[in-house]
Amino acid sequence: MFDLQSLGIEYGTLAMFVMLLVFLITGMPLAFVTLLIALIFTLGWFGPMAVPLITSRVYSFVSSFVFVSVPMFVLMAAILDRSGVARDLFDAMRLFGGRLRGGVAVQTIFVAVILAAMSGIIGGEIVLLGLIALPQMLRQGYDKNLAIGVVCAGGSLGTMVPPSIVLIIYGLTANVSIGDLFTSAFVPGFMLAGFYVAYVLFRSYTGNNIAPPPQTEKIPHAEKVRLLKGLFLPILVVICVLGSIYGGIASVTEASAVGVAGVIASTIVRGEFSIAMLKGAAIQTLSTCGMIVWIGIGASALVGVFNLMGGIKFVSGLITGISDDPTTIILFMMLILFILGMFLDWVGIALLTMPIFVPIVKDLGFDPVWFGVLFAMNMQVSFLSPPFGPAAFYLKSVAPPDITLGDIFKALLPFICLQILAVGLLILFPGLAGG
Amino acid sequence: NAQEFTLKVQSSDAAGVPNFELEQEWAKRVGVMTGGRVEVEMLPVNSIVEHAETQDAIAAGILDGHITDTSYFSGKDPAFGLIANPVGAWSAPSEMLRFVQYGGGKELMNSLLNPRGLQFIGAVTPGLEAFVSSVPLDGVADLKGLKMRAPEGMVQQVFAAAGAAPVNIPQSEVFTSLDKKVIDAADATVFSTNQAMGLHDVAKHPVYPGFHSMPMLEVSINKTKWDSMPEDIQAILEMSVRDLAQDMDARLAMKDMEAVAKARSEGGVTIHNWSAEERAKFRQIATSQWEKVAARSDDAKRVYDTLVKYLTAQGLI
Amino acid sequence: MATSPIDNTHDTPTPSIDPPLEPDDRTETIPAVSGRLGSAVNKISPVFAFGFLLAMGILIFEIFMRHVFNSPTLWAHETTTFLSAVGFVFGGLYCASKDKHIRVVILYDIAGPKLRKALDVGISIVCMIASGFFAWAAWLMVKRATMTPAGDIHFETTGSAFNAPYPGILKVFLLLTLIVLMVQFFWQAINYMRSAPITGSEQNE
């Protein structure tokens, strides 16, 4: 048997990254790339007896209750996609935003923020926006790159705007108040959404063919009423979901089921409901979740193997040696998060880094609540950054065929810059997160 | 001396909580006491495998050991649930530790773990858990219809028997659910940790000292590895775990008292303390559930018999 | 980066905008390389898809029972988690059969027909071997989740008051899925080997 252990953890880590990249470009399915690297390192480092580590992680990952909301959001998206609700909604939004250049894209970001307040995890909302908002924006004549960016970046806000599973997991790990984390994430979350809005407006007003020309023709009153009706059902569904969360009727995950029920009820009201439609939506959910979850599975398995190889000790060793200056250490942590964010999803990153970073941050005398918000902001970057950008994959799983992964990542670059700007501001002005 | 054994031990605690720090200090002490012959690496919860999967991982030789709540393995055999947290049996850590050390608990644990490939070294406990509630609770009658979160294991069953309505939501949703009043109360952990996590900000009527739960954390390692160790190292490990038990009890109790004092002086939180009568009532409901668990497997029956025999002999029931 | 020529993620029309309703046969195609096994996987997929709808229904029922009758169920969350987990696991197999898993295809796009065929065959074989290892590991896990040390059959349960044997069942299901996955990759490898090398342009999207 080939012995990888003799590489040592330093070269082992390097070999892992290199192999990830190499396998990635062969065209092997992403989910299997990470699983395969996990397998190679398990076999080569520990021998065959350790392979059950991977299947154990697969089992644990799929049987986690927090992921139940992902199929619920995808179901919502798939049903909406098969009904006229989304088209009517966006036509009505045009009524409001039509006079503003880029108005519908700005409203899509508002929709994304509302969705973010309805869920604690990402995946579902990007699929939802990708199925609903993207085709509508393209239909109305928005620039493809801008529309893609709005969907992916806006759809990722779910873990930045409370409630957020990222912040909850951080709170449980760092032993800090989850309520404080939620309160502190509020301003940075809206700041980030504000950056997106500003960027959309800037591009719309300075670029050619970025956004459709503002509507100038007068819309007859009867037409206005007809269009406004399109808002009624979606707003009712949103009220039901948010109402059930903030009214203490349902937990966050349960509320996602309320959303599905609301969307199904809407199709019944509109006379668009059929069993065949429901079946189609359910099968699309199966397929989309299969893609999304298996990518997460692979990353989770890889982190388990890396931790067993001594990854935790290795990464904490890197940090303790780096500098005596607290700010330099924080910046170095950001760099590590950024690099990991290129390759892993947030669950994996949280598992690997939180145990290391949290005690150091506390020792340095920083506010752990501020750092939690900073961590969540970093995860925003990780969702979009190539080559392993979950948001891009979620969108790819439902986007029209002519939109390639390359297109998506290219479209995301400016939004990644905005996120990095937000990270920087949070470090410069800890007060933004109440720190 | 040359290093002879490295032990990768996964905890059921997260990296930032006080319990994990105590476990890391224990790991260091083992190194010192064995003159460097044993190196223990403490790994936080879920870092290698998920919390309920450590037993299998140790048996497979992936991990070497764990410090974990035995009730996580209730699904493998109800006996684990009963021995880990016989709700109502113990009013203080010392009572449980005496049972484990001298009352047959250790032998029971090894009879359960040895066939599964693990060796039980000793038990520790974070102490009596405090109860988190957003409504005032002063006795068993107040539990009627109480929507509360309880984890797997016996706790859930006992509360159901006491008239509460247990909801099975995961720990990650406890905070938001308490905050939005989806649930009224929750079985979380010790007072100081609940306080740090902000649970008392949203649920202002904690019951302290707790009445319902005192989990046993087992320290166990792979049996083959244990058997390969010389007697002196085995003895050092056993002694060090006994010391960890007292260290954990003392330091977490101090933290609890500090947090309680702080909560009292800051106000806003009303700490409820149940009367001896109410505690006895709850205890009676709890013990009535033991038999039900005992009927579920032969091993659970053995745990039940040993436990009842010990408690009777000690005049505790 | 671009979409793979064999990436069938979107062998179907763009989500319709106008008219709003369309018959839903767009998810029914299975690539020829997946063979009869692929068709069989496709055929049973609605069972697992409806599991998600059932999970939704159960959660609504739970909210209703808890909020209106103040009597939450002990089984709702465990059961929805189980149904979702089964769906997630099967979804991976389903995407493999439909060749829908997401790929990065820089090399693929610049490769000639022969290299592409070699990549297809190679990737299928590697995935088959990996799945085989995982199936074997899952078997070790299943042994501990379905049998007591004394050798009696006992499916691992959730350990809650409801105490359903979901963990045991899910582990067995994972094992079965990994075995089928291995066989699926085997047939894909065979069928890619048999097929003529793809001449790039007509396949490009």
Ligand code: NA
């Ligand atoms: Na959110």
Ligand code: NA
């Ligand atoms: Na990324």
